[in-house]
Amino acid sequence: MKRLLRTIGWSGLVFLASLNCFLAMRYLLPHVPFAAPLPNLKLNRIALAIRASCAGIALIVGPFQLIEGLRTRWRQTHRRLGWVYAAAVTLGGISATPLALRANFGPIAGPGFLMLDALWLITTGTAIWMVVRHQFEGHRRWMLRSYSLTAAAITLRIMLPASAMMGFPAGPSYRTIAWMCWLPNLLIMEAYLRLRSGSPSGLATTEQTQGDPLALE
Numbered sequence: 717m718k719r720l721l722r723t724i725g726w727s728g729l730v731f732l733a734s735l736n737c738f739l740a741m742r743y744l745l746p747h748v749p750f751a752a753p754l755p756n757l758k759l760n761r762i763a764l765a766i767r768a769s770c771a772g773i774a775l776i777v778g779p780f781q782l783i784e785g786l787r788t789r790w791r792q793t794h795r796r797l798g799w800v801y802a803a804a805v806t807l808g809g810i811s812a813t814p815l816a817l818r819a820n821f822g823p824i825a826g827p828g829f830l831m832l833d834a835l836w837l838i839t840t841g842t843a844i845w846m847v848v849r850h851q852f853e854g855h856r857r858w859m860l861r862s863y864s865l866t867a868a869a870i871t872l873r874i875m876l877p878a879s880a881m882m883g884f885p886a887g888p889s890y891r892t893i894a895w896m897c898w899l900p901n902l903l904i905m906e907a908y909l910r911l912r913s914g915s916p917s918g919l920a921t922t923e924q925t926q927g928d929p930l931a932l933e
Contacts, residue, residue, distance in 0.1 A: 740772035770808030828894030868898035
């Protein structure tokens, strides 16, 4: 039953990641179809295209890094996909700075997106540092934190139309979602990691990490 639930959850994540990746890649087209009214579409078109496409790549790569069989039996593939993910986060995070400075609806939304991208780079960089030092459990945990921030693209695209459907004013909603699209993701992931480890440090023993519900066999 647990394996079935993991498979269903993973399949749902892949579907949402694929959909959001497809939507993000449209910003690479000369004429963006169904484009949102973003100031950056004109002011920072190249940065927006890089940010959107890199986030889409990171989104679609992430779920496959959760497959335990890929990590254990196809280590080279896992490693290469990991570097693709890290490169996508690095380019996407750096290119996001000018976008956040011109975010819709003023100075509250901008810092929200800046904080998201700063933590995105920090968590991914820490994960890379961990794996270089052969601290594989720490690497896995920091990559989970990183992907929880990557998944902000999913929660953002759920929250924006949901707030519009509920009739919330666009300005206050956007300012709130700039923070709420990623902060709950990270807090939930942190709570999960601490519960799994049973220690405030977030570190786990090998025995405690066996049967991890986020690891698909």
